[in-house]
Amino acid sequence: MSDTTATADLTEDEARVELARLAKDLLRANQLYHAEDAPEISDADYDALKRRNAEIEARFPDLKRTDSPTEQVGARVSEGFSKVNHAIRMMSLGNAFDDEDVADFDRSIRKYLGLPNDAPLAYTAEPKIDGLSLSLRYEHGELIQAATRGDGETGENVTTNARTVSDIPHRVEGAPEVLEVRGEVYMSHHDFEALNTRQAETGGKTFSNPRNAAAGSLRQLDSEITRSRPLKFFAYAWGELSEPLAETQMGAIDRLKAFGFQVNALTRLCDTTDQMLDHYGQIEAQRATLGYDIDGVVYKVNDLGLQSRLGFRSTTPRWAIAHKFPAELAWTRLEAIDIQVGRTGALSPVARLHPVTVGGVVVSNATLHNEDYIAGRDAKGGTIRDGKDIRVGDWVQVYRAGDVIPKISDVDLSKRPDDAQPYAFPTNCPECTSDAIREEGDAVRRCTGGLICPAQAVEKLKHFVSRKAFDIDGLGAKQIEMFYDDPILPINTPADIFTLQDRDAGNLARLKNRDGWGETSASNLFAAIDDKRTIPFARLLFALGIRHVGEVGARDLALFYRNWDLMAASIDTAHPAARAQRAADEAEDAERIVASDEGRRARVKEVRDATISGGNVPEDAANAWADLIGIDGIGATLGLSLSDAFANQAEREAFDDLRTHLTIVPPDAPASDSPVAGKTVVFTGTLEKMTRAEAKARAEALGAKVSGSVSQKTDLLVAGPGAGSKAKKAADLGIETLDEDGWLQLIGDL
Incomplete structure (x- = not known):
């Protein structure tokens, strides 16, 4: 079962399911390519898979998996090479299309x-070379080590082979004491064709494209084979340095060139986005005549000081992006529309196509996003495709822009069958027949069956055992599907996992005699399950699969509450106020404010005051609700989802049953030497020396909890110019208040 919704309208459950499939497909592709040099898919197909994964993760950063391809970057190091731990991780890039x-x-x-x-x-704007990433380490000017990217943290030691590449200097004059030069090993089109000709003539292995040829050549265990291959190297970045190369990206590239490295002559400095796009167009126009493969243009902030301030996301730099070249198009017939049900009940339409080749890959499925997209409308009700709807039997245009299952971009009405009927989107779940409703403001229709819907139950369990959740060795998606339908040892709830051994009579009698299982594999599974009976609080929250609770939200909740029972009690207390919030939202949808932080926080106060003064809910409920949605990064949408999950009888019973089998570990205690460790800090007004995002990140790094609203639990208010009601409330409550300079002095940054 898989959800395949386009990122523009992708729901969280659809994204999670597709990321799971992508992780599996890319893990295999990476293993075959990086470790076995025997790829089954083309370079274009691999890049399409990788782009789709990055696109979804950019849209839903909270859902990024521990086995994400963007986390792995490449693949595990081959046993044929020794390992090299990169001093500075080799990152991947986000994509622009x-x-x-x-x-x-x-x-x-x-x-x-x-x-x-x-x-x-x-x-800066430079061609994105389609080759194999390599890091070269020089100490006192001498090349002492060369390593592939590997998984980003650990690469393969290919020093002997790298020394055979003519573009790689063995010695660099005038370099810093420690210099790590990073770039791309590649093969020109002319050399690639000549190599394949020689390989065919001698009965050797031929390569599918220059990238595979370059990778396979550099990763030879016999360096003499590498020496015989015509490899080249472009330098464009650096890792560990004992001293800076320059103050700008362009200056550093010029310095690498002066050291004797080949740098790309098409790299340009651009002062505006128009100049960036113009250079992109110029490079794209030259693409066919460059003599080597590129798949886009990379833009980087030129000022290295700004790069340092911008820093990194978990796997990609904020200061760089790869602008990919356009996707390819094809026309084919839409033969059917299927509906798939995701973990949170989302009904996702998938087009079944007459197989067609797009970008060198045969495809037979495409995403149809949601019911509005099928009808020719966008998320805001505007027209798309000139208002043309999509019907079974239509001749449709398909394109691939990083998708595993491509998208439909157009319909040829001149070829529409006379008997084609407008598609009627189902109002009942195809899996359990429960009502499928579409809430106000939601682009997706959802099954209301909850855990009685087998599609939702299975997907929730798959998420529960996924890598970033419980990550139980030997119990993955395939095994969950097997156990869910098992008449003797079923796993229908998370708690069933932890009673599996007891239900197997403790002697492996039932499990070890199943197909594919023996005494050793059964014992290993039970041991792996026991190993996960102790789990970090944030990881447990993420594993529950509550809608909108991703990794970041789970972390924020765990840091704030630090205790499961305290959190559950607080959510129970807040439930009447949550109901009042939902009622107010539904009654006054036009006034709902969820996008703006300041607007959201104002809404918190409005709802709290209204519920208290109106007598609709008890004061303790309003206070608990305000505390919950006042947690920085949480807000009303996540708060309502959390409240709904804990108030749902079946889900709550599943949570409580699971709780009895676990030891839940609170987040690490804050650093004791920080003056703000463990304190709750609120920022208000205009910060002049750092952005709000930088201030929050710095506070959390020092062990503080950042909240969006002032309450009796607030320890410190940092108030910039324009501070209003929060400053007044802090004064009324006797809360310590600092200006920005005072805050910086307190944390030692001034």
């Missing part, structure tokens, strides 16, 4: 740095 994505990238940089739109901000 159109001009608006590039504009969004620029806007996000400016927002994070607090720069106005008209402030100068330069970028």
Whole structure:
């Protein structure tokens, strides 16, 4: 079962399911390519899979898996090479697919740095080489080590082979004491064709494309084979340095060139996004005549000081992005529309197509996003495809822009069958027949069956055992499907996992005699389950699969409450106020404010005051609700979802039953030497020396909890110019208040 919704309208459950499938497909592709040099899919198909994964993770960063391809970067190191731990992780890049994505990238940089739109901000733009990433370490000018990217943290030691590449200097004059140069090993089109000709003539292995040829050549256990292969190297980045190369990206590239490294002559400095896009167009126009493979253009903030401020997400730098070249198109017939049900009940339409080749890959499925998309409307009710709806039997245009299952972009009405009927989206779940409703403001229709819906139950269990959740060795998605339908040893709830051995009579009698199981595998499974009876609080919260509770939300909740029983009691107390919040939202949908932090926080106070003064809910309920949705990063949407889950009888029974089998570990205690460790801090007003995002990140790094609202639990208010009601309330409650300079002095940053 798989959910395949486009990222623009993707729901959380659909994203989670597709990321699971992508992780599996890319793990296999990476293993075959990096470890076995025997790829089953083309380079274009691999990049499409990787782009889809990155696109979903950019849209839903909370759902990023521990086995995410963006976390892995490549694959585990082959046993044929010794391992090298990178001093600085080799990161991957986020992707842009159109001009608006590039504009969004620029806007996000400016927002994070607090720069106005008209402030100068330069970028470099360079071709994205389609080869094998390599890191070269020089000490005192001598090449002492070369390592592949591997999984980003650990690579393969290919030093002997790298020394055979003519573009890689053995010695660098005038370099810092420690210099790690990073770049791409590649093969030119001419050399690739000549190599394949020689391989065919001698009965050797031929390669599917230059990238595979370059990777396979560098990773030879016999360095003489590598020496015989025509490999080249472009330098474009660096890792560990004993001293900076320059103050700018362009200056550092020029320095690498002066050291004797080959750098790409098409790298340009751009002062505006228009210049970036213009250079992108120029490079794309030259793509066919460059003589080597590229698949896009990389933009990087030029100022290295700003790069340092921007820092990194978990696996990608904020200060760089890869602008990919356009997808390929094809026309085919839509033969059917199927509905798939995800973990949170989302009904996702999938197009079944007459097989067609798109970008060198045969595809037979495409996402149809949601019922609005089928009808020719976007998420805001505007027209798409000139208002043309999609019907079974239509001739449709399919494109691949990083998708495993491609998208439909157009319909040819001239070929529409006379008997084609508008598609009627189901109002009942195809899995359990429960009502499928669409809430106000939601683009997705959802099954109301909850745990009685087998599709939801199975997907929740798959999520529960996934890598970033309980990660039970030997109990993955395949095994969950097997146990869910098992008449003797069923797993229908998370708690059933932890009673499996007891229900097997403690002697492996039932499990070890099943197909594919023996005494050793059964014993190993029981041991793996026992090993996960102790679980970090945040990981448990994420594993429960509550809608909108991703990794970040689970972490924020765990840091705030620190105790399961305390959190559960607080959510129970807040439930009447949550009901009042939902009623107010439904009655006054036009006034709902969920996008703006300040607006959300104002809404918290409004609801709290209204419920107390109106006598609709007890004061303790209003206070508990305000505390919950006042947690920075939580808000009303997640709070309502959490409240609904704990109030749902079947889910609550499942939570409580599971709780009896676990030891829940609270988050690590804050650093004791920090003056704000363990304290709850609220920021208000305008911060002039750092952005709100930087302030929050710094506070959390020091062990503080950042809240969005002032309450009796607040320890410290940091107030910039324009502070209003929060400053007054803090004064009324006797809460310590500092200005920005006072805050920086307190934490030692001034």
